[in-house]
Amino acid sequence: MDLDLRKVGYFVTVAELLHFGRAAERLHIAQPVLSRQIRALEKDLDAELFVRDGHGVTLTAAGRQLLDDARTLLASADATRRRVHRAARGPRRLVVGFRAGVVVTHALRAFGAAHPDVEVKARRVEWDDQEQLILDGTVDLAYVRRPIREQGLTLLPLFTEERVAMLPADHRLAGKQELALADLDGETWLRYSDPRPEDLPIRTIEEKFECVAAGTGITLVPQSVAEQYSRPDITYVPVPDAQPDQVFLAWEAGRRSPLIAAFAEVAQARG
Template sequence: MELRALQYFVTVAEELHFGRAAERLHIAQPAVSRQIARLERELGVRLFDRSPRRVRLTAAGRRVLAAAREALVAVDRVKGAAGLPAGALRIGTAAGLTSRLERGIDSLRRAATALDVVLVDLPVAARLDALRQGDLDLALARGVRSAPGLTVLPTWTEPLLAVVSTRHTAADHAVAGLAELAGSVLRIPSRQLDPPLHDAVTTALRDAGVRPRLGRPAGTPRDTIVEVGSDPDSWAVLPAGQVGEIGSARVRAIPLEPPVTITGSVVIPEDLPRPCASAHVAAFRDTTS
């Protein structure tokens, strides 16, 4: 049984109207109806008597309402004990998004001054799973084109940069050609760790007709930069935002030739109302777009 279903049930019980409950929850009405129907199936009872003119709690619904409210209060107490604000906007994020998050949160708070935000840093696959399960409210992700059960809204474009040791032969170049770098050992994340970035890099190499030597799969952006900085015969490809947040005097970040970019997206539940989706995209897009 999901806590989200209990929250939807309590809201409908208070409004006695599915449309008003959906507006209050900032979601589409069919999503509320589906959650209530699922909860009724799980409990094996009807919670509401529905007619075209009115919605009423059944006797079982009244009993469940009291227990549901107690459960939600208990959850808020747990969140408070953990330092998590009740009703917080939970955003799934990753390395290299600090400035975008700061701008986006400021934008959202201009519309809702009391907004509490909780950032959750997870690998991309876990980020999307948490969003599907209701443990996140939205996620930022690079390179994700589609995700079952979720809506992917392309929001910004970010260049991918070649990262080399300052002792690499290309370190003093204004741009780095993929063919030029192919003689060195390429470090990229495994497809299990970061499928979108892995695919973006391998697609760019394939389109350029380049087959570099591949080294051990890269780990976190910070570890990758440290390792490449210590090895003048290796290179990596990272989004500009990740490189910019990890200052290191031992590496150079060089634009690729031909240029390679990756698309960043706001990822949301499928049933999030259009105005909310538009507000999220507006908050996190590039400032020049």
């Protein structure tokens, strides 16, 4: 059976909105056409994907399973197109993502020396897009930190590092040599994910600086961030009993690229 990705894309839109009319509007197609495409997909899969009744549209068990898989499938297809187009425009290229604090210079230089015919680029990724940029082909692989949405990814553990408290320079604990987590009981912590509707998510290290310096809250960051980023209104204090931060090299699980394998070998050797 050949799975029509266009139909799968239609299915995802309906599944997200649970409304054929609104889905048709978003897709800029007529609702009857959309309904026929979904029925054709159900026939292709020999499974009912939606329950349609007077109360609206809901996903069946098969529909929920397809939705779980479909986003990764579509992202993989988009990534393949992106890589093919990139290859058609010029020389071979490897794009390596990295989180703030992770130094990739040595690995990039070592890889470039061994593969002088490959153009190597680095791009910073953030906690909320690190997986998506790999899956959609924007980067070929990336140095990522937990938490990680692992679906569709291969993860290679590289190293761990201690975490430190990022505090305003005038904080009551700013002068300490080190802290325990218990010392931070009662502090207000910055919110990263699942913000309240009126909040904007904190994405970058620069945004963390602004929030901490303004007294909005405190946070824990990897030791490497403390070593590379400094401001006079920010101070760092080690927290030895905090769970260490772990760095992984991640790439799309379905890819069998010699360049990715070669870079992974270099990255692992350099820790």
